[in-house]
Amino acid sequence: MKETILSFLKKLEKEHEVTILYACEAGSRAYGVETEKSDYDIRFIYISSLRRYLSMNPVKDTIDYKQGEWDIQGWDIQKALRLAQKSNPSLYEWTLSPIVYMQEEHLTDMLYNISQKEFSKRTLLAHYVNMTKRNLSAFEEKGHYSYLYQAFRSSLMTENLTRDGAPATILLQELIAGSTRFSEDDLKHVLELKYGEADDSFSLLLGKITACIAEAQKQESRLPHTKPDINEIQEWFYCQFGI
Structure with missing residues (x-):
């Protein structure tokens, strides 16, 4: 492929x-x-x-x-x-x-x-917090488990961003391995729900996601609000054309 x-x-x-x-x-x-x-x-x-x-x-x-x-x-x-x-x-x-x-x-x-x-970790965290909230609202309104899965994934991203020294990753298995709130069973369950292979018991998972977002919002103000240096970016672009 x-x-x-x-x-x-x-x-x-x-x-x-x-x-x-x-x-x-x-x-x-x-x-x-x-x-x-x-x-x-x-x-x-x-x-x-x-x-x-x-x-x-x-x-x-x-x-x-x-x-x-x-x-x-x-x-x-x-x-x-x-x-x-x-x-x-x-x-x-x-x-x-x-x-x-x-x-x-x-x-x-x-x-x-x-x-x-x-x-900016603060900008990234705000994005994933809002993403989680939007997907939880969509799940509540429409009941599609794909929204619950997206809320779960973005919750894991918020947790990763707020952990000092955590290696950045988007692999869910690695995010779970570093999580103090979610488990392998949670990941298995949300995927089974998404693909229609489990019953509709999701209240415990929903509670964990909600608690994760509440904690992330408390951490937001302590995260650095940095900005990439335009000079390095600009120089790289110039070099592509021999300028």
Whole structure:
């Protein structure tokens, strides 16, 4: 499958006249909980020619492709670097993906270092807290267990962000291993609920998620509110065109 994915990414490069600098898996496969029916959620960062950046016409900053099991989205490098300055949670997760299809090593190292050392943990925590709340509300309204699963995952991310010295990860098994609130049984249960393989007993899990969010909100003010240095980002971009 990797060769098929690489071949398709090369096709996208030709069609859109871009160079892909980084491509990774997102979603359930990146979280380590995929099934045989799981989609391939591929995310990538690309760069265009200098001529296109200097054009009087606006540069399209995304590439999207969805068909069947493929859910593919790419960001132009300028879009990605601007979002890096804002500690974007999606970019944060891309840098932590355990499944990487393509990479320009210097960019990969720079983005990873920025996401780990300079992204605002306070901004990231606020995102995952709000994500949990939204999914809990959606679960309460619609009753779909996919929302409970998403609330569970974002709760684990909040717990990871508030633990001093915790290694950053998006793999659910690793997040569970470092958790003081959730267990392997909780992970198994929420996945069984999501895929319709368990009964509807979820009150204990719901209580743990609610307690996790309440604790995370107490911790928010103590987390650093940092911002990536624009100079390093800008210099890297200039170097791509020999400037």
